[in-house]
Amino acid sequence: MKKAGITMLLVGLTILAACTNNKEEDLPNACITTDMKYDADMKNILVNQGCVGCHNSQSANGNIVLDNYEDVKANINKILPAIKHDASLSSNKFMPPGGQLSQCEIDKIQAWSNDGTPQ
Ligand code: HEC
Numbered sequence: 001m002k003k004a005g006i007t008m009l010l011v012g013l014t015i016l017a018a019c020t021n022n023k024e025e026d027l028p029n030a031c032i033t034t035d036m037k038y039d040a041d042m043k044n045i046l047v048n049q050g051c052v053g054c055h056n057s058q059s060a061n062g063n064i065v066l067d068n069y070e071d072v073k074a075n076i077n078k079i080l081p082a083i084k085h086d087a088s089l090s091s092n093k094f095m096p097p098g099g100q101l102s103q104c105e106i107d108k109i110q111a112w113s114n115d116g117t118p119q
Pocket residue numbers: 046049050051052053054055061062064075078079080082083089092093095096097101
């Protein structure tokens with residue numbers, strides 16, 4: 001019994017050590033927010049989350065176009081409160097309608113804005 005207890009303790013410590021040794025970037029579910037670019041990162045989020053489907057030159061809901069770099073950059077100060085469901089907005093402006101981006105996607109867009117919206 002005593003041996004089994006010690007074995008379990010060692011196994012536990014090994015797992016703990018393995019976890020703490022991993023850098024955040026190595027973990028499969030880590031959210032990477034460094035070096036965000038419009039072409040490489042923002043475009044995919046906006047297309048995959050349906051934003052571009054409702055906000056393009058043919059169909060610009062709320063007069064917002066999000067299918068190109070210049071327009072996304074110009075609208076970043078409206079995009080951030082809309083995706084964060086900021087309390088200053090009425091809920092019909094929470095984007096996307098009826099849902100919310102993942103925290104990681106929100107963090108990526110915020111980081112891109114903080115970095116000066118690089119293309
Ligand atoms: C199903 C269509 C649809 C989708 C999908 C959609 N939007 Fe919208 N969006 C709208 C409509 C409609 C409005 C106008 C809301 C209003 O003013 O009442 C709007 C308004 C906005 C506004 C202006 C908010 C303001 O302050 O006036 C922004 C910014 C915006 N959307 C960004 C986004 C982003 C980013 C996404 C994706 C995460 C997204 N939208 C997805 C339909 C959509």
